[in-house]
Amino acid sequence: MIELLNTLRYKSEGPDIDFKSAQYRFNGATELDKSEMLKDILAIANSWRDSTGYILLGFKDQRPHPAEVVGIRDNIDDAQIQQFINGKVKPKLTFRYEEHLYEGKTVGVITIPKQKRPFYLANAYGKIKSNVVYVRRGSSTDEAEPTEIAAMVNDDSGRGDIRLGLTLIAPNNEALPSTFARTYLEFTEEFPDYKKARKPSNPFEFRADSIMERDNSYFWREYAEYMKVDEALIAVQFLLLNQSGVQLTNAKLEVVIDALDDQRFQLLEASEVPTMPKPQWNFADRLATPPYVLTSQNSSLLIDDENESKPVVHVRFGSLLPGEQGRSETLAIVPQGIGRLRLRMRILGGEIATPIEEEHFLEATGESQSLDFEGFRQFVQRKLASSKLRTTE
Structure with missing residues (x-):
């Protein structure tokens, strides 16, 4: 306001x-x-x-x-x-x-x-x-x-009451399930710097990779953060369909998430979800790719976390013509333990006098694991072996 x-x-x-x-x-x-x-x-x-x-x-x-x-x-x-x-x-x-x-x-x-x-x-x-x-x-x-x-x-002969349909879906366009079996990782110690094992170098041998590549000393810590998010992530997109006979202007959705079982969780915009890190920095790649990317200030999904205990997700759909559908960017919900989540949603728009309120419930199930560094490496090896097995089947 x-x-x-x-x-x-x-x-x-x-x-x-x-x-x-x-x-x-x-x-x-x-x-x-x-x-x-x-x-x-x-x-x-x-x-x-x-x-x-x-x-x-x-x-x-x-x-x-x-x-x-x-x-x-x-x-x-x-x-x-x-x-x-x-x-x-x-x-x-x-x-x-x-x-x-x-x-x-x-x-x-x-x-x-x-x-x-x-x-x-x-x-x-x-x-x-x-x-x-x-x-x-x-x-x-x-x-x-x-x-x-x-x-x-x-x-105004074609103008009627505002009728809207709000749907929650997965990024693959399938209906969003209500229950998610996930793994919630916690780490019991600080992970060491990464160092690649190398053969003794020949002082008379020229190696281009020794010049172009450097170890990413943060690799294990970055990989742990990546796996922690990837294993627990619930990806959600919001679809808003204007089913009325009049254009809806300045359409907006506000989402507040409550942890009904007092479990912790994290909210991330799609651009904030960590990607799989690399064990080496490649100098050529760093020349080709800018060290940072400016994100759009007009993103259709933004998380306002000024109030850390109750962050608010804002989704702006703009104007929707009769029969037109707006789709949000992806919201990543990252539970840090099992429990139920309630999504309290308010739809606002220029032609809506009183916000339309809806609720949706999700349940995170699965197991929690506390791992030291060696336990994490074994966990990753099991995941990789399982992934290879599925690929060959």
């Missing part, structure tokens, strides 16, 4: 945004006062716009400069506003009200997605007439003409 407010305050008032320097008079207010909020919400809901509309409370418009943050003093509960608005407006209007701390001050945000119009009151209330369609034009509110109302109905 902070990101959104940073953007909106630089916009000018128009059919999709209205700045209010003070909170609406609501609690204990007269019908005339409360009708101010009602009229503004109706006008934004009926306005001609391409995306979600907003009424920002606690912001003072000072064009051409960004809106000044002045804050609000009085608090209003969303449930009260919902009951008040939808007890009077026809048909039912989808919106939400939230209060946030922004730049040290409390501000209010009324979010109104695009939806079927027109909206009106069956009975007069305060300064609002019955059966009149109010619409926002530019930064002002006016009564819509009959031809304009007809155009609203025609323009």
Whole structure:
């Protein structure tokens, strides 16, 4: 929300945004006062716009400069506003009200997605007439003409309720199972530097490999980290299908994972998953490959781990046309022991007034192994022998 407010305050008032320097008079207010909020919400809901509309409370418009943050003093509960608005407006209007701390001050945000119009009151209330369609034009509110109302109905004839399908899959496009048998490795000692056994060198013999290659002294430690992740990894991708008759804009998924049995786990983006290390550094390879790769800042899957105990996975799908499907990059879940995991997911979008919440459960089974260096080498040898056996079968 902070990101959104940073953007909106630089916009000018128009059919999709209205700045209010003070909170609406609501609690204990007269019908005339409360009708101010009602009229503004109706006008934004009926306005001609391409995306979600907003009424920002606690912001003072000072064009051409960004809106000044002045804050609000009085608090209003969303449930009260919902009951008040939808007890009077026809048909039912989808919106939400939230209060946030922004730049040290409390501000209010009324979010109104695009939806079927027109909206009106069956009975007069305060300064609002019955059966009149109010619409926002530019930064002002006016009564819509009959031809304009007809155009609203025609323009929104294909617009329906937002219907979405969220699916979790494996990277190979198969359905994600609910149970995963894995091996969870722990190491009981610091592994030594790697040194390749070599024959005594002939001082009169020229060897190109001695110049081009150097031992990777970190190999055993890197290999241990690679195996620890590879043996326990659960790879997940998210598919979001827009099953509605209207485009969904700014589609986003938020995922929080809970360890239901108090086991530890790690979350990694696909680019962070370790790859199999090499025992030697090859000088020619290092010349051919950059020492680092800049990752895109517009990745569709990002892990926000500022709160280490509850990292949040953010998946951005952008805009999805009716029938279109968005697919995320891979999320690597790395349990460090057996136990159940709960994925709490929230789907957000420009046309969704209240986030859609879903849950998915996974169970990590298998065995844990504590290995010293020699035990790890034996473990690797068994894995390699098993892999060769499967290849020859």
